[in-house]
Amino acid sequence: RVPQRPVRVCNPGKGGTVSKEQFWVLGARGFDGLSGSVPNAARTAWIPLGVQFHPAPVQDFTVTPVAGDRVLIAGGATFNGALPATTALLMNLGLLTPFKVWTSTSPLHEPRWFQQSVRLGDGRVLVVGGEAANVARPPAASATEIYDPATGLWTAAGDLPIGVSITASVRLADGRVLVAGGSGSRGPVADSALFDPRNGTWSLTGRLNEGRTSHQLLALPDGRAVAIGGFGNGGSLSTLEVWDPRTGSWSKA
Numbered sequence: 001r002v003p004q005r006p007v008r009v010c011n012p013g014k015g016g017t018v019s020k021e022q023f024w025v026l027g028a029r030g031f032d033g034l035s036g037s038v039p040n041a042a043r044t045a046w047i048p049l050g051v052q053f054h055p056a057p058v059q060d061f062t063v064t065p066v067a068g069d070r071v072l073i074a075g076g077a078t079f080n081g082a083l084p085a086t087t088a089l090l091m092n093l094g095l096l097t098p099f100k101v102w103t104s105t106s107p108l109h110e111p112r113w114f115q116q117s118v119r120l121g122d123g124r125v126l127v128v129g130g131e132a133a134n135v136a137r138p139p140a141a142s143a144t145e146i147y148d149p150a151t152g153l154w155t156a157a158g159d160l161p162i163g164v165s166i167t168a169s170v171r172l173a174d175g176r177v178l179v180a181g182g183s184g185s186r187g188p189v190a191d192s193a194l195f196d197p198r199n200g201t202w203s204l205t206g207r208l209n210e211g212r213t214s215h216q217l218l219a220l221p222d223g224r225a226v227a228i229g230g231f232g233n234g235g236s237l238s239t240l241e242v243w244d245p246r247t248g249s250w251s252k253a
Helices: none
Strands: 008-010 015-017 023-027 031-037 046-048 063-067 070-074 090-091 103-104 114-120 126-127 143-148 153-159 170-171 178-182 187-196 199-203 218-220 224-230 240-244 249-253
Touching: 063 114, 070 126, 114 170, 126 178, 153 199, 170 218, 178 218, 178 224
Parallel strands: none
Antiparallel strands: 008 015, 015 023, 023 031, 031 046, 063 070, 070 090, 090 103, 114 126, 126 143, 143 153, 170 178, 178 187, 187 199, 218 224, 224 240, 240 249
């Protein structure tokens, strides 16, 4: 049984650690299974568990921890060119068997893939960004949504001030959510926005020094956040930038 500890999820695996000993990967391009590893001094290996986590092969979805051993799987698209999905499922990592371990929950209001999801301080899940179609130049999904695991329902959370997909998001030390960068209609963007769950509002904040997409955001204990790597207008990035909540601005690290 997976220990009942917070699940940390990384992109674009989609995987995450559920303890210091185990790491789970849910699917990938062309796969629809679940794998786990038990790294220790004697052995480090991927162990196929033969568990179907989704009713159909899917990619570019989000996985977010909710209560207990459960994770929320939302959105995504199949590899055969189908439209992005509104599907949302709950998976119990504490009941892993060769049989179905997922249950359906309310669908997203808007189909999307390449989106981001963040668990809020009260346990709800915020979904932002992504692409609303599977075409050569897809429109970004501007509407944001919040999933409440207590009711199993999605509610609208306003429009993201920046229309992006393949963005990065993180919950800050004060409970707000920072969304920065991403891919726009003309390539990587530098815009950033803040979501305050206390009043459900979005606001713009300082711009990154260079546009980036496919990057990572890390929240620091002192309230700052770090943007790491990604892809810019000139190719892959090795630079870091730090966002300061006191000034709302980014500085190169």
